[in-house]
Amino acid sequence: MSTPFAVVLELPAAHRYLNIATACIAAWIERIEDVPDRGMVSYALQLAVQETCANIVDHAYAGAEDGRIHIELSVQAEPRCLVAEIYDAGRPFEPGQARQPDLEHGQERGYGLFLMNQLMDVVTYERLPGRNHWRLIKHF
């Protein structure tokens, strides 16, 4: 259940539309009062949501054309934080398959989850009946 001031987005699960989510996050954070280091906070949440959604497109839906991604954005108090709740009805996420990137030599895969964890204060995943739920939290 979203809070009264939550921003709710629903997108087709395709890379083509993910810039809508990041543009919306940027515009949303512009209107939140007293966000220190606003540029960094905004970019961090945009990138974390982008990575989450790209993983949903590539892995949870894995080529299915009719998938949807549901995103809820809200501000919470004490401690003040931005929360992005992301839902999809694709396959469950399997944490064991996520690889840590080789940061010393560079590699082509594995940066997505790494960046999510680096940029957010909290990243949680849970499997609900028939759908996946990611929660990203950024304190400010």
Place this chain on the structure above:
Amino acid sequence: MNLDISLYSIAIVVVRDRIDAFNAPELRSRLDQLLAEGITRFVLDLSDVPFLDSAGMAVLVNLLKRARSAEGDVRLVWPKREETQRILRLTKFDRVFKIAETQAAALKGF
């Protein structure tokens, strides 16, 4: 006449859009074309890249590996945007790649 002539072909690729999961395949395809034409040295100017995600980073690493395996290299130019610079530092791209402040500085290294 004692002449010493050297020809170098270095591709300078200036990216002005976000590099994300949607348009990374197009960038990769353009870079593949250059590699197929025999170019192995690249300067990727990221000055005006407003947003870079892991799919975009994968394209950069892929190019680096292929260029180096052909005895070439890839140099980057730092994005102007501080937030994008931070991502390159978090992922230690500033250790994997040589990153310069300007195109001219990037070219000097070759």
